[in-house]
Amino acid sequence: MKNNTLSYKQILSSILNSYSQVFFSSSKLLAAFLILISFFDYGAGMGGLIAVLIANSLAWVLGYNKYLLSSGLYGFNALLVGLGVGILFEPSMQLFLLVAISAIICFFLTIVFQGVLGKYGLPFLSVPFLITIWIVELSGVNLTALNISERGIFVYNELYALGGQHFVDFYDFLENNITSSFLRIYFHSLGAIFFQAHLLAGIVISLGLLIYSRITFVLSFLGFSVAYLFYNIVGIEFDSLGYTFIGFNYILTAIAIGGYFLVPGRVTFGWVIVLLPTVVLITISTQQIFLMFKLSPYSLPFNMVVLMFLYALKLREQRPKHLVETPVQLGKPEKNLYLHSGNTKRFPSAYPISASLPFYGEWTINQGHNGEHTHKGAWRHAWDFVITDRNGKQFKGSGDFHEDYFCFGKAVLASFEGTVVEAINDIPDNIIGDINTKNNWGNSVVIKHAEYIYSKVSHLKYHSVEVKVGDIIKQGQIVGRCGNSGRSPYPHLHFQFQATPYIGSTTIDYPFGHFLLKEENKYSLKTFEIPQKDQIVANPSKNEMLKNALHFIPGQRLKVTVEVESDKDKWQKQAGTFTWLVETDVFNTTYIRCEKDGALAYLHNNGDLHYFTNFIGAKNSALYWFFITLFKVPIGFLPNSKISDSIQLNMMFGGVLKFLQDFISPIYLFLKVDYNLNIKDAGGILSSGDIEMSALITKKIIGRKVKEFNCELKINQQAEFDITINFDQTNIKILCQNEL
Amino acid sequence: MEKLKYEKPVISKITAGVPNKFGLSAKQKIISEIDGIPVSKLMDEYGSPAFIISEKTIRDTYAEAKRAFETRYPKVQFAWSYKTNYLDAVCSIFHDEGSWAEVVSGFELEKALSNGVNGSNIIFNGPEKSEEDLTLAINHNACIHIDHFDELYLLIETTRKLNKKARVAIRVNLDAGIYPIWDRFGFNYENGEAWNAINRIMLAENLEMIGLHTHIGTYIMVASAYAIAATKLSNLYMAIHRKFDHWLKYIDLGGGFASKNTLKGAYMPGSETCPTFDEYAEAISNAIISSEIPHENLPVLFLETGRAMVDDSGYLLTTVIANKRSTLGRRTMVIDAGVNLLFTSFWYNLGVYPSKEVSSHVEESTIYGPLCMNIDVIRDAINFPSSKVGDQLVIERVGAYNMTQWMQFITFRPNVVLIDLEGKTHIIRKKENLDSLQSFEMNPKR
């Protein structure tokens, strides 16, 4: 079999997605709506379809990424070109030839812009379309064999041809009853995205958007309303939008920025409001310029503003709390939001390194972020650590000598792997009470972990630094000893993350990947959090058995046996014996795929934690229950400890409740799914014996518990998972073993 | 007003004003209360003699030791050495703090299990393990530290009979620069015996080799000896990895840290000369970390610290029975606690202190126990203030080994009392009586 074959399913989805991709979607239903309206005009419809087929075939034959191909990413620009060219001229053989040529130009432009903009991590949006359509339009007058289309002028004739008298009556009804110029122009603008000049197209598209995504629907209105308001305030004539293919810029910009490329929320909605007047101005001004060439700027304003904004966001130095780029694009704003709302910290892209504490044992934070002594201003995101005894004292005896201090001379470790970029070793330790303001930081080591992520340890002991510049070091390796050099009146360890490689660099707000927080002799595991002043913290040690069991390796096959006790047929269906496969996708994300029902569970393991990021499939798949039970499991050894998170709500809620939630989701989430994992037995410090855990999953509406799922989990030395899930009158038992 | 104490006139050589090496003798130390409870009250309630154990001291000492090691080494586990003090109440405190159990006999193993210790958290040491003991250990998945080849053969045989796996380590004896070398226990490092044993174990079907153990001796006064021991075990650890591609799980450096008691014949007090937990920890951690072992494969470090962990927490309260003068004119004193209760008095110059203000005049004296045996000497020579019959004295640092090695001899063994963290007292071992002793006896009818 040839490697480059496409399944029927892939071909179909590459066509459908080329349509829905115009709205950043991969909804088949929306695609159906869009194809339908594209054929309101035969020439445009045909032109679009031909262009999609040509672009997609090129992508396939030339061997471009099949995943992107079936996502419609190679087709949607060509589609727009096909629609645009198709509507420009009367349908004829020559027209379709022109469409084909344009589609080819557009395809290569797509590839070029994908490459160029991709380097900056930016989407190519509809830039390829813009260039192509201008090329065609500018040459249009010279293409004498093609007749400029007169369609759009005799709308009724066309409608009649399409659907007979009833259709015409229906259209009339809409025309007569939708009188608000706001609504009319909104629908016209939506239709204009598909080069359709009548109301009906816009209505169908907006219905499609509503069904596909509530957030997108709301955003389309928001964007348009802001533009409308701005037009009124500054006195631009709004009705002009009715007959230019321009108004959709406001809609698309709002969708792109408000919900798609960024995780939707109040802040992104706010920025939509801020940015739209800019889009209006760019629209008006570019129209003036393009008029000289008898061209329309089409989606140029949208492309300019979105690219500019996304690029600007990427250059931020501080780790963003708001306006977060969608870490994993799930193709639907709601999904992106729900995935993100649980625990933003789960995402590998949000926190590229998972740093551990730079020492052995339990240390106390003597000064935290925004500390009262020295952690101020540009250096506010730092920690000072000391060791204290049970009574909170840092030293024994009189405290007059270095050696009296518990932390003095203790090993200081690399918090993550990296390269040493700075190492200072020859500043003497101060006598207790003195400070050295000439060499503020004292003996220090700066390690580069990733682009823009460095860590620095300071005030190290004189001549204790064991690494030199250029050394490549591992996480947990000793770099020096805690001391009292620099601006340090008594021995302590200063630690900070920074974005640049210098001793004096300012700090960045970056968390430790995982640590134990001591709370009255109990420990709780914190992930990607900032430890606070006076807290006592330590590194968890790993459980080798758990580490092994949760290390799902692509190619691995798991034999799964499921038993179900339930009076519901729905649940009983998942019983049986079958296989799960561990695989990776084009983005190198690992997932487990069920051979029986095709369900997918995406996972990530950062070495300290295993977590599932997403699940695609039906709820009555055993993999679904595996997904929720093992949603987030620490690999650190910690009997009697707890970890909490929340599961994305769309995994457990559906129907009307979720539909309503979608509308207001960027503002408020009233649905919630809590995940609480209790580690009962973790096999001890030698990682021997079975591991026992229980997960409690609680569905909540406005904070009120509505349903609970009890999941008991046992993992043994052979890395076999034994899971029992209880809810209502249903009991599901899953035994999962390595297939040999 | 109490009548002033009568002091018998004595003539003694004047030493005042002639400072010895450490300057003038310090003021007489007095122990009038333990964890805030007056000694007199304790004796009123629990009689004389009585052992008193301070829970607070145990926990503080444990925390200090734990901090010393855990802030220097990533994975540390203490195992409470039962033989040092296996009163259930004491063991429970250690287990509550997170300590495993280290046992050296079937009896101790049973005791640890009955204290609720998970079998897999028990280290089974010692040269004498019967098939019965081994069976119990295997069934509870304890870590069995093999002492000699005959034990190894017996163990292989036993696992075969039970058709079960055993988790094992070997005890290694080695030259750590300490005299005498305790080479009677375990397999020798230097002559290759240990490596030999490891090879046999690695090939044995039912044995899972998980660790290496050594115990270089007790009351070791130089921390560097541990560095040598740790380095040698680290070498074996790496050799096993190289040959068998197998990472052991732990290295166990045994016990042996000196307590603050002063050894007989020592010139300086133990509290001044013995290494601190920090010094032992520094030596051991540095040795393992700077060995060839990659840091991500560092083994768990086990410690079986006994005396240094518990000595300070124990006190013996006793009463003066008589004052005498020996024929040589030396002052002697008889107290109601003898060497049958104070096994450690054979090694240490135990600290004996008055519980009340006394005269500043001290005289070199000998303190005898109440037994009618010549060996019953608690202190040969101690500068002690004059005291009268009925005076209550406190002997400190007696928490280790005394309550396990004591003998029922001539008298009953006294109450052992624990002062808990709230300052409440509890009898944790009742004073023996005739019934309790006779309950084991059988008198054949004639």
Ligand SMILES: Cc1ncc(COP(=O)(O)O)c(C=O)c1O
């Ligand atoms: C094997 C073993 N471990 C630990 C100990 C406890 O030693 P120490 O009380 O000297 O700390 C002993 C005592 O002899 C022992 O034999």
